[in-house]
Amino acid sequence: MTFQVTVQPSGRQFTCEEGEAVLTAAIRAGVGLPYGCKNGACGSCRGKLLEGSVTHGVHQVRALSAADEEKGFSLFCCAHPHSDIVIEAREVLGVGEFPIKKLPTRVAKLDR
Numbered sequence: 083m084t085f086q087v088t089v090q091p092s093g094r095q096f097t098c099e100e101g102e103a104v105l106t107a108a109i110r111a112g113v114g115l116p117y118g119c120k121n122g123a124c125g126s127c128r129g130k131l132l133e134g135s136v137t138h139g140v141h142q143v144r145a146l147s148a149a150d151e152e153k154g155f156s157l158f159c160c161a162h163p164h165s166d167i168v169i170e171a172r173e174v175l176g177v178g179e180f181p182i183k184k185l186p187t188r189v190a191k192l193d194r
């Protein structure tokens with residue numbers, strides 16, 4: 083079973099498999115949601131759940147408290163949809179939208 087995820091305010095959409103985290107599905111679809119740890123610790127992926135329902139997997143309370151969850155906040159790295167959902171999140175540029183740059187570097191030390 084798949085669920086439709088709509089990101090506001092951009093209106094971009096992607097599908098999320100049952101049991102899949104919203105962030106994982108977004109990355110697979112090339113939708114650039116922000117994230118850091120991908121395991122519920124940092125809060126970088128935090129946004130709002132505007133419509134629908136999700137269940138959060140294991141996460142740190144400092145990243146998302148029960149009170150925040152009641153206010154509609156969600157951690158998309160560990161949020162698993164149970165219905166089509168509409169979320170509010172800032173978007174970063176998608177993979178492939180960053181120009182590839184070649185920069186000169188020097189290896190100062192290498193330990194094997």
Ligand code: FES
Pocket residue numbers: 116117118119120121122123124125126127128145157158159160
């Ligand atoms: S990416 Fe760190 S809490 Fe979601």
